[in-house]
Amino acid sequence: MSDEPQQQNGDPADPGWTPRDLSADAAAPAEQGTPAKGAGKQKKPKRPKRTGWRRAIPTWRMVLGGILLIALVLIGGFIAGYQLVEIPPANASATAQSNVYLYKDGSVIARDGEVNRENVRLAQVPLTVQHAVLAAEDRDFYSERAVDIKAMVRAGWNTLTGKGKQGGSTITQQYVKNYYLGQEQTIVRKIKEFFIAIKLNREETKDQIFEGYLNTSYFGRNAYGIQAAAQAYYSKDIGDITTAEGAYLASLLNAPSAYDVITHPENKPAALARWNYVLDGMVKEEWLGAGERAALTFPLPGPVKPANSLSGQRGYIVQAVEDYLIQKDILDEKTLATRGYRITTTLEKKKQDALVEAVDDNVMSKTSKKNKADRNVRVGGASIDPATGRVLAMYGGIDYTRQYVNNATRRDYQVGSTFKPFVFTSAVANRSTTQDGRRITPSTIYDGTNKRMVQGPDGPTGYDPANEDDVSYGPITVRTATDKSVNAVYAQMAEDVGPEKVRTTAIDLGIPKDTPDLTASPSIALGPSTASVLDMTEAYATLADHGRHGDHVLVDKVTKDGESVTLPDRTTKQTVTREAADTTTSILQSVVDGGTGTAAQGSGRPSAGKTGTAEEDRAAWFAGYTPDLATVIAVMGQDPDTG
Numbered sequence: 001m002s003d004e005p006q007q008q009n010g011d012p013a014d015p016g017w018t019p020r021d022l023s024a025d026a027a028a029p030a031e032q033g034t035p036a037k038g039a040g041k042q043k044k045p046k047r048p049k050r051t052g053w054r055r056a057i058p059t060w061r062m063v064l065g066g067i068l069l070i071a072l073v074l075i076g077g078f079i080a081g082y083q084l085v086e087i088p089p090a091n092a093s094a095t096a097q098s099n100v101y102l103y104k105d106g107s108v109i110a111r112d113g114e115v116n117r118e119n120v121r122l123a124q125v126p127l128t129v130q131h132a133v134l135a136a137e138d139r140d141f142y143s144e145r146a147v148d149i150k151a152m153v154r155a156g157w158n159t160l161t162g163k164g165k166q167g168g169s170t171i172t173q174q175y176v177k178n179y180y181l182g183q184e185q186t187i188v189r190k191i192k193e194f195f196i197a198i199k200l201n202r203e204e205t206k207d208q209i210f211e212g213y214l215n216t217s218y219f220g221r222n223a224y225g226i227q228a229a230a231q232a233y234y235s236k237d238i239g240d241i242t243t244a245e246g247a248y249l250a251s252l253l254n255a256p257s258a259y260d261v262i263t264h265p266e267n268k269p270a271a272l273a274r275w276n277y278v279l280d281g282m283v284k285e286e287w288l289g290a291g292e293r294a295a296l297t298f299p300l301p302g303p304v305k306p307a308n309s310l311s312g313q314r315g316y317i318v319q320a321v322e323d324y325l326i327q328k329d330i331l332d333e334k335t336l337a338t339r340g341y342r343i344t345t346t347l348e349k350k351k352q353d354a355l356v357e358a359v360d361d362n363v364m365s366k367t368s369k370k371n372k373a374d375r376n377v378r379v380g381g382a383s384i385d386p387a388t389g390r391v392l393a394m395y396g397g398i399d400y401t402r403q404y405v406n407n408a409t410r411r412d413y414q415v416g417s418t419f420k421p422f423v424f425t426s427a428v429a430n431r432s433t434t435q436d437g438r439r440i441t442p443s444t445i446y447d448g449t450n451k452r453m454v455q456g457p458d459g460p461t462g463y464d465p466a467n468e469d470d471v472s473y474g475p476i477t478v479r480t481a482t483d484k485s486v487n488a489v490y491a492q493m494a495e496d497v498g499p500e501k502v503r504t505t506a507i508d509l510g511i512p513k514d515t516p517d518l519t520a521s522p523s524i525a526l527g528p529s530t531a532s533v534l535d536m537t538e539a540y541a542t543l544a545d546h547g548r549h550g551d552h553v554l555v556d557k558v559t560k561d562g563e564s565v566t567l568p569d570r571t572t573k574q575t576v577t578r579e580a581a582d583t584t585t586s587i588l589q590s591v592v593d594g595g596t597g598t599a600a601q602g603s604g605r606p607s608a609g610k611t612g613t614a615e616e617d618r619a620a621w622f623a624g625y626t627p628d629l630a631t632v633i634a635v636m637g638q639d640p641d642t643g
Contacts, residue, residue, distance in 0.1 A: 099341045101318055103349045104556060110314035112307070112339075117224040118231075122211035124239055125226060128288070129246030133214065133226075135281030136250035136274075138171040142206050145170075172197045175213040218337045219249060220256025221304060233301035243288065244299045247278040257326065257333055262304055263319065263404065266411045266516065266530070272298055304404040313356060316396025316406045320534075321345055323409065324554040328568055331558070341565075344557040346390040355381055355393040355631075363635060364398060378636040380407025380533040384552055386544035386630055389570055391534070391554045395633075403638075408533045411516060413619040413636050415536055416612030417485045419506070419527035421584050422539065423494050424478065426505035429580035432497040440478065440496065442587050446489040448473030448481055454495050454522045463522050465491045468613070482587045485611065487526055494525035508575035510538035510549055527612055533634050540623045541630035543588075543608075547581035548572045592624070 058066075098111040122130070134141055169177070176196045200209065219229035229249050230238040241249065251274040252259050259271040275298060282288035306315050321343060325331045331341070359379050367374035381395035397403040426432070427440040435455055438444055450472040451464045465487040467473070473486055481489035494502050499520035506524075507513045511531050518529040531539075534552065542549040550572035558565040588608035609624030623632040 099318075099336070099339050099343060101314075101321060102342070102344045103347050103352070104345065105349060106344070107349055109345065109347070110310055110318050112222070112310065112318055117215070118227045119215040119225060120227045120238055122207055122214070125214060126239065126241060126243075126246065128243040128282075129226070129238065129241055129249070130210070130214075131282050131285070131287035132243070132246040132250040132278050133253070134171075135285060135287065136247075136278045137174070137253055139281060139285055141171045141210065145201070170197070171213050172201055172209050175209055175216065176200060217253055218256060218334050219252045220260050220333075222307070222337075224337075232305070234299070235302055242299065243292070244279075244296045247275050247282070247296075248299055248301065250278050251275050255333070257323070260301070260304075262301055263406075265405070306401050306404060311401045312399055313352070313394070313396060315400025315404070316408065317345070317347065317394060319400075319406050320394060320396070320409055321554060325558070330555070330565060330567060340560050342557075342559045343555060346392065346553055346556050347394065348392045351383060351393040355383060355395050359395050359633070373637070376637050378403060378405075378407050378638040379633065380410070380636065381631065381633045382408050382534045382537040383629055383631040384537045384541040385628065386541040386625065387628070389538070389541065389550045389553045389572075390556075391537075391552055392629070393631075394534070407634065407636060411530050411532045411535070413530055413634060414517070414528050414614035415531050416527040416614045416619065416621055417487075417490075418536060418610050418612035418621045418623045418632070419529065420482065420485065420490045420525055420612075421543070421588055421610050422506045422509060422511075423490055423497065423502050423525045424482065424587065425509070425543070425576055425580045425584045426502045427493060427497045428583050429505060429576045430497060430501050432501075434496050440493065442477065442479040442482075442583065444478050445475050446478065446481060446486075446492060448476040448486045448489050450488060452488045452492070454491050456495055461495060461522060463491060465523070465526060479587045479590055482610075483590050490525040491522045495522045499524050505576060506539070508549060509542045510551075511535055528615070533632050536621075536623055537630055537632040540625050540632060542575065543581045543584055544625040544627060544630050545572075545581075546578045547574055547576040549575040 100111050101109040103109055138144075204212075215225040215227075217226070218224055219226070219232070221229075221232040223229040223232040226249060227238045229252065230236050230241050230245075233249065233252075234241065234245055236245075248271075251271060254274060258264060258267055259274060261268040261271050279288065279293050279296065283290050283293050310318060322333075322336060325336060325343075326333050359381060363377070363379050367377050369375060378397060379395060380397070381393070382391060383393040384391055394408050396406040396408050424440075432440050434440060434444065434446075435457070448467070450467045450470050453464045454461045467487050468485060473481070473484065473488075476484075476486060476489060478489065478493070480486075499522060502524055503518060503520045506518065506529075511518065511529070512535060515535065516530045518524070518531075538549075538552045541552075550570050553570055555567065558567065585608045588610055589606065591611070592607045592609050607624055607626050609622060612621035612623070613619070614621070617637075619634050619636045621632065621634045623630075625631065
């Protein structure tokens, strides 16, 4: 505090203020013999002034006036909007442009623009199918108004508060969006949708609107309208679609690609749940009897019939890019389906051609159509630049028009022993020790005896995995156990590190946390999880980049009508220590130099890698990397009738 006296009103420290005896001043007139002014009269007390907070309390007149003013503004805005917004002609989606997919250098990979649409009358759609769509999308359609303001407000609030994008549109609003406007998520579009829906509801019957909705909705597989969808999924006209099939088609409206159980077999549980939701809704609305509903079984759709323009690798690339754009919330599926986008990928044509040639020369050329087992061979592959996360090449299968599931992105094959390096990485990152207290390093000795019982802190765990070909190795170093892929050693190591820590490390490296069978138990070391080839490539790219992880990138640029679409920035993070990543790399170099991965020695550069075999030999894997490229290949056995 300052040494000078503080100055206040009437403070003697103020040099401009002279002390006075106020009591003396008051008495002065009487002492001088002059009556004081007003002497002998009692002063009338003054009414205290209203304080600011009391003046701020609104009266009932003010409240009523405010409400009336707001009501007038809303009514005026509604009238103005109703007068100004006209029902426009149909949008251009009926003659949609192509989406063009490009390599990094600008050369064309593929175009997808053949719009599959065939309009039908509402009377041609079985009543049970109509009811299935209503149960899925808008159960009160025939009794409600054109717009559901409460649902719109609720949806907007949920979106603003981070609960995800919520649907708040009636079927009338969805039809307006499909037929007259577009799929862009803007305030202006929603306002137009609101007024057009109200006008349309006055000019057309509910049946006319519902018919238009069924003919303009997107069902996936490039099918616009329910007739095209019936053909795309069941090779039937809509009039022949059963109740169960109709419920599945109705389910697709919510998320067409995600619920296609043929192209995304891993999503079947979610699709089945949505199918059940639709049927249960039909029962609740008394459109379907409970007994009939109980007798229905899930109607598996038929195979995808892609256009010839997507033959070879083109279709796999288009599918992967579309999934990427949707999953990253860059474009939603219905917006992407309006076409007209120019999408530049990160794929490099020379590397793409080299990967395809390598698979053809080393795998497909050695199969024979006369051999039944060879006809079931499927191959998936991917290459990523560790420094940038850019996907440089991808192999999805022999031909998209013949094998339509992308083997590079599917998540239904066990990764096998290619998971073991993640266990060792976790051991080093967590400075883990064996059960008897020895630090886990490449030189740590483990017991490699076949079917050795895994030991936990409290004794035997009851888990005794067999080694490949039931070979017993006895005392063996971690480095040698990695070279020879010894199950007994790595199951024990997973228990020593802690299965939950191993799982966390795998996720840190790039394995999605929702990967099926990524379970925290000692068996996690043997790779029962079903990560995709692309997932595994991302994880190995993290090891190649010394433990720095960032999501893989598949798209470089997206434009429409000359305007760029915003892409998310890629961020990287040191998710495991450099020591852990580089020590893992050192033992994986031994795998290539003299272990199970010696076939990779031809790269001419320092290489690291790991082989893996899925349970019952359903898949064989190899994951390899150099400082500037990570590549994973999986050879799978697949029933030709299911993909």
